[in-house]
Amino acid sequence: MKKEQLVKEAEKIRKQAYTPYSKFKVGAALLTKEGKLFTGCNIENAAYPVTCCAERVAIFKAISDGCYDFKEIAVVADTERPVPPCGSCRQVMSEFFDQDVEIHASNLKGELKTMTMQELLPFSFAASDLKEDS
Ligand SMILES: O=c1ccn([C@H]2C[C@H](O)[C@@H](CO)O2)c(=O)[nH]1
């Protein structure tokens, strides 16, 4: 799938965003290496911090379906610049994405900024940091 097509899928799911509080709608489309597509939108809550971002919804849908092997993700919002994923989403991405997985940040003007996981969250805290000397 071309990255522009993945952005279109993110735009489609963005319409499902549940955002009565911020009115800020985000869509994400996640593609596995075997070509499976998982989409997500942000889902807010009256208890604001309980909100889940579009990126994490897409990732958690994939993980709950047993899919772990990711190729790329597109994220879109109505922003001036291509929408940057928040810090929490970057950390969740780094848990499941190899360093070369591509993140396509986009906006409704069709601007696209592609970066790798390594570029999006360098020096990230990882499972390997939890290992203690025995
Ligand atoms: O990359 C982002 C940035 C923000 N949001 C959501 C969280 C909240 O619902 C709203 C405003 O922060 O946008 C996302 O889904 N993804």
Ligand SMILES: [Zn+2]
């Ligand atoms: Zn986020």
